[in-house]
Amino acid sequence: xxxxxxxxxxxxxxxxSLRLSCKVSGDIFRPYxxxxxRQAPGKQRELVASLTSGKLIVADSVKGRFIIHxxxxxxxxxxxxxxxxxxxxxxxxxxxxxRNNYWGQGTQxxxxx
Numbered sequence: 636x637x638x639x640x641x642x643x644x645x646x647x648x649x650x651x652s653l654r655l656s657c658k659v660s661g662d663i664f665r666p667y668x669x670x671x672x673r674q675a676p677g678k679q680r681e682l683v684a685s686l687t688s689g690k691l692i693v694a695d696s697v698k699g700r701f702i703i704h705x706x707x708x709x710x711x712x713x714x715x716x717x718x719x720x721x722x723x724x725x726x727x728x729x730x731x732x733x734r735n736n737y738w739g740q741g742t743q744x745x746x747x748x
Contacts (some may be wrong), residue, residue: 637661637737639727644742651686651717651746657710657739664731669705671712673744675723683725684712696720717746 643655655671670685685692686705693701702713710727727739 637663637729638743639729639734639737639739641725641727642738643740644744646745646747648748649718649746651695652713652715653717653744655712655714655725655727655744657712659708659710659729661734663729664734666732668730668732669703669710670729670730671701671703671710671725672728673721673723673725674741675720678723680726685728714744717744718748722746741747 638660639721640658641706645653647653666688668685669681669688672680673683674680676726677693681694683694683697684692684701686703700716704711722745724741728737730736
């Protein structure tokens with residue numbers, strides 16, 4: 636049974652930083668893609684960043700500010716220079732190529748004064 640549990644969200648002022656963590660438990664079949672997506676109120680979920688086999692995809696809206704990386708059973712999203720538009724629920728995702736797609740429960744990020 637694969638589980639993804641996010642943490643690290645919270646309230647931060649514009650210009651601040653947060654690091655989101657995603658703890659992965661269970662067996663993941665290779666190859667796979669790791670990623671972070673977010674959903675703002677009233678909007679569709681959108682991909683923020685993904686990484687697989689050294690190939691990195693980062694949304695234009697966060698390029699140069701957000702960094703995704705994995706370390707053993709953890710997936711991280713380092714978010715710098717946060718803007719109010721970055722507010723939303725952030726979801727960790729692992730997609731096994733041609734197999735299963737797993738999501739965490741989400742963690743709220745609010746960027747506000």
